[in-house]
Amino acid sequence: MKLGIDFGTTRTIVALVDRGNYPVVTFIDHRGDAVDHVPSVVARVGDELVFGFDALKAADEGSALVRSFKRQLASGSVVAGSVVDIDGVRVTLLDLVTGFLATLAEALRSSSNVSRILADGEVLQAVVAVPAHAHSAQRFLTLEGFRGAGFEVVGMLNEPSAAGFEFTHRQPRSVNRKRTRVVVYDLGGGTFDASLVRVDDLSHEVVSSIGINRLGGDDFDEALVGLALDAAGGAGDLPDRDLATLRDQCRAAKESLAPQTKRMALDVATTPVLVAVDDFYRATAPLVDASLAALEPLLGGLDADQLEAAEVAGIYLVGGASGLPLVARVLRERFGRRVHRSPHPAASTAIGLAIAADAASGFDLTDRLSRGFGVFRELDSGAGLSFDVLLDRDQRVSPDADVVVTRRYKAAHNVGVFRFVEHSALGVAGEPTGDVVPLGEVRVPFAHSLRDGRDLAGVEVHRTDDGPLMEERYTIDRHGIITVRITDLGDGWSQEDSLGR
Ligand SMILES: Nc1ncnc2c1ncn2[C@@H]1O[C@H](COP(=O)(O)OP(=O)(O)OP(=O)(O)O)[C@@H](O)[C@H]1O
Numbered sequence: 316m317k318l319g320i321d322f323g324t325t326r327t328i329v330a331l332v333d334r335g336n337y338p339v340v341t342f343i344d345h346r347g348d349a350v351d352h353v354p355s356v357v358a359r360v361g362d363e364l365v366f367g368f369d370a371l372k373a374a375d376e377g378s379a380l381v382r383s384f385k386r387q388l389a390s391g392s393v394v395a396g397s398v399v400d401i402d403g404v405r406v407t408l409l410d411l412v413t414g415f416l417a418t419l420a421e422a423l424r425s426s427s428n429v430s431r432i433l434a435d436g437e438v439l440q441a442v443v444a445v446p447a448h449a450h451s452a453q454r455f456l457t458l459e460g461f462r463g464a465g466f467e468v469v470g471m472l473n474e475p476s477a478a479g480f481e482f483t484h485r486q487p488r489s490v491n492r493k494r495t496r497v498v499v500y501d502l503g504g505g506t507f508d509a510s511l512v513r514v515d516d517l518s519h520e521v522v523s524s525i526g527i528n529r530l531g532g533d534d535f536d537e538a539l540v541g542l543a544l545d546a547a548g549g550a551g552d553l554p555d556r557d558l559a560t561l562r563d564q565c566r567a568a569k570e571s572l573a574p575q576t577k578r579m580a581l582d583v584a585t586t587p588v589l590v591a592v593d594d595f596y597r598a599t600a601p602l603v604d605a606s607l608a609a610l611e612p613l614l615g616g617l618d619a620d621q622l623e624a625a626e627v628a629g630i631y632l633v634g635g636a637s638g639l640p641l642v643a644r645v646l647r648e649r650f651g652r653r654v655h656r657s658p659h660p661a662a663s664t665a666i667g668l669a670i671a672a673d674a675a676s677g678f679d680l681t682d683r684l685s686r687g688f689g690v691f692r693e694l695d696s697g698a699g700l701s702f703d704v705l706l707d708r709d710q711r712v713s714p715d716a717d718v719v720v721t722r723r724y725k726a727a728h729n730v731g732v733f734r735f736v737e738h739s740a741l742g743v744a745g746e747p748t749g750d751v752v753p754l755g756e757v758r759v760p761f762a763h764s765l766r767d768g769r770d771l772a773g774v775e776v777h778r779t780d781d782g783p784l785m786e787e788r789y790t791i792d793r794h795g796i797i798t799v800r801i802t803d804l805g806d807g808w809s810q811e812d813s814l815g816r
């Protein structure tokens with residue numbers, strides 16, 4: 316069975332490849348209702364962690380519900396072995412993600428509308444996604460989590476690129492020779508991503524993409540919680556449980572907002588309060604503005620009229636949080652009629668992933684690295700650092716093939732000390748800025764006499780004359796994970812390091 320799986324911050328959504336159709340899989344929830352997602356949540360029962368609907372059930376029975384754990388993967392300091400605390404249970408991030416995805420696999424096999432057609436032991440082949448600007452460790456964790464949960468991962472795409480597939484599949488005629496570009500605006504539960512995609516028939520090329528790691532529906536919920544607490548005269552010493560209940564109420568109230576809704580009724584513990592929708596929109600307008608500001612590098616200062624000239628067929632709103640009426644309103648004020656809202660904002664990515672999983676669809680993609688990659692090199696005996704950009708954020712990458720970049724130089728030191736980082740932006744002096752994620756330090760023995768396996772951490776770095784001719788070879792694999800091989804071209808000695816594990 317071939318699937319597209321969108322592991323989201325709030326909800327995980329699965330679409331099926333079914334003879335040219337890509338229906339969203341429905342699951343039976345803990346109350347026996349059919350729903351189109353598995354909630355990305357975890358709770359503790361005794362010493363064990365339970366996930367998805369089991370976690371909702373546990374929460375009904377008094378456990379604390381932990382939401383949005385996917386956000387922790389985006390943190391710059393994570394590796395697969397990073398330990399997180401879930402209501403008192405310490406677990407590695409990899410085990411946490413694997414545990415959740417194993418629950419998803421089990422739900423597909425036993426309590427979904429595809430259970431019946433899944434043969435015993437049939438392999439679940441999946442194309443999965445990560446936020447466009449996900450760093451190497453985040454990609455690696457996601458991939459390993461799916462594999463550990465028993466999926467065969469046949470591809471990994473950037474989330475907005477997948478949503479771009481869904482748009483052109485749904486509206487093949489809106490993209491034509493005069494309007495070849497689509498902007499995908501994906502406001503999810505925890506992240507905002509946007510991509511400018513150039514479309515030529517079934518070929519899709521991501522021209523550029525941007526993202527904000529920590530902007531999503533969760534932030535709108537928090538704003539509403541704040542307004543409700545203000546209306547009740549402050550948080551006082553509101554117990555955590557009541558705060559969690561309030562947060563759930565706020566999410567539900569936000570999700571059911573219609574364009575004509577005037578106010579929202581909420582309960583802060585036992586105190587009923589009313590929050591005016593205008594106040595909520597005023598408090599959250601800066602969040603929408605932040606997403607618009609992030610679009611600037613993709614669209615320049617284009618307004619509605621200029622979109623036509625720039626061959627933009629549309630701005631496609633996907634992601635559950637773009638269901639908020641305020642979002643479409645603000646975008647239409649700026650860009651006019653070219654703003655389209657997906658009929659299934661939360662499922663667009665999963666459907667696009669299923670299209671990618673379907674070889675018969677003929678869709679094809681060239682993507683971008685979407686984050687810069689570079690290295691700090693230690694100069695003379697640690698006296699200074701220089702920064703080299705190795706891969707630009709606009710570096711073309713492919714979900715079907717590895718991309719290799721090499722550079723050669725004559726070594727000028729006895730030991731090479733490389734501190735690799737991924738970064739979202741470059742500063743005026745060419746230094747990495749924005750989200751900067753360290754990928755670890757690699758030491759390389761340039762001097763032949765040091766190649767005996769010794770620990771190079773204790774070796775003093777000094778300049779040498781006439782060092783060997785070296786080659787650095789950077790490979791970005793199909794999943795966007797980077798490895799480096801450093802080779803002495805004189806004698807063939809080499810060393811390989813996977814970064815970000
Ligand atoms: N009708 C609606 N109006 C407003 N917000 C909504 C609506 N429906 C869902 N949401 C919000 O959308 C968010 C979830 O969106 P989505 O399912 O696209 O995110 P995700 O894929 O889980 O997260 P991410 O893509 O950030 O990892 C939640 O904050 C949810 O409250």
Ligand SMILES: [Mg+2]
Nearest residue numbers: 323324503664
């Ligand atoms: Mg999403």
